[in-house]
Amino acid sequence: MTFMKRVPTGGAIAVALFLVSTASASAFTACQVTDTGGIDDSSFNQTAWKGALDAKDELGIDARYLESQAESDYDANLNSLQGGECDVIVTVGFLMGDATKKAAEANPDQKYSIVDFAYDPTIPNVLGQVYATDEAAFLAGYLAAGMSKTGILGTFGGINIPPVTIFMDGFVAGTNYYNTQKGTNVTVLGWDPVAREGLFTNNFESLDDGRSFAQNLYDEGADIVLPVAGPVGLGSAALADELGTDALKIIGVDADQYLTDPEKKHVYLTSILKRMDSTVKAVIAAAKDGSFEGGLLVGTLANDGVGVAPYHDFENAVPAELKAELEAIRAGIINGSIKVTN
Secondary structure, three states, rough: OOEEEEOOOOOOOOOOOOEEOOOOOOOOOOEOOOOOOOOEEEOOHHHHHHHHHHHHHHOOEEEEEEEOOOOOOHHHHHHHHHOOOOEEEEEEHHHHHHHHHHHHHHHHOOEEEEOOOOOOOOOOOOOEEEOOHHHHHHHHHHHHHHHHHOOOEEEEEOOOOOOHHHHHHHHHHHHHHHHHHOOOEEEEEEEOOOOOOEEEEEOOOOHHHHHHHHHHHHHOOOEEEEEEEEHHHHHOOOOHHHHHHHEEEEEEEOOOOHHHHHHHHEOOOEEEEHHHHHHHHHHHHHHOOOOOOOOEEEEEEOOOOOEEEOOOHHHOOOOOHHHHHHHHHHHHHOOOEEEEEE
């Protein structure tokens, strides 16, 4: 897989264990520091870790990780990885931006990469991995608008930060495009892309919040909900499972949650994919072959860095006409004839 590369000119003691994924030492080691969601969050951190595991399998490297239990662990976890045992250190999440910058500037000979963060100006030994997630979310918004029976959709986020709100921006934009094309008035509750205000749980851990936020949106008429909050969304899926998919469907984020949430897989209409596994593997490969350099790696629809998952159990429920429209829209986004954002 090829990604566009763009290089602009311009605590607490860690409580997680340092885990080793291979039985024997390798000549090359990739280390990863998770955000607070954990390595098995069925979403963000787990997808990024899959990239390291794929690199291990395909490139013969060693892959290790440290889990951050709280934001106060970031500095301690990064400091514990110094000493030359890690050929590249991958940090996962926008919230790790400051800690990664601090560590990289203090250790200029160490290679770093951070998922969901871009520095301006860039840092010579840090490669940022960012994603045009709004492109894929645009498709999901159009799909949801076409599948909604109530004409009301809902969304909420974990924290009001760009890697979260970009999903919500694209979702609203795709819904609005559907309305423009069809002369309808499908609405999205939970996010105002102009005021930059909406519904946020202010965490990425509480399944109870995922349930209650989805319940509130459902009570207001939403029959399809997009939670952009990592494991929090599993609580929304549990509610949809109880209500039944005729009443409420969920759109997953980051990974194909039909696969990562198998007990509730039938509630997912689709998932908005942020292919962090592919970009993490690409970064590790570059570090191993000597082509690594600081800057920015961008995942888009055009290079399969973002996308939408299959419809799975809803394959027969999505009309053929709507599927064809979505394929045409995807092509239009890629060739620039359809603008996701102004």
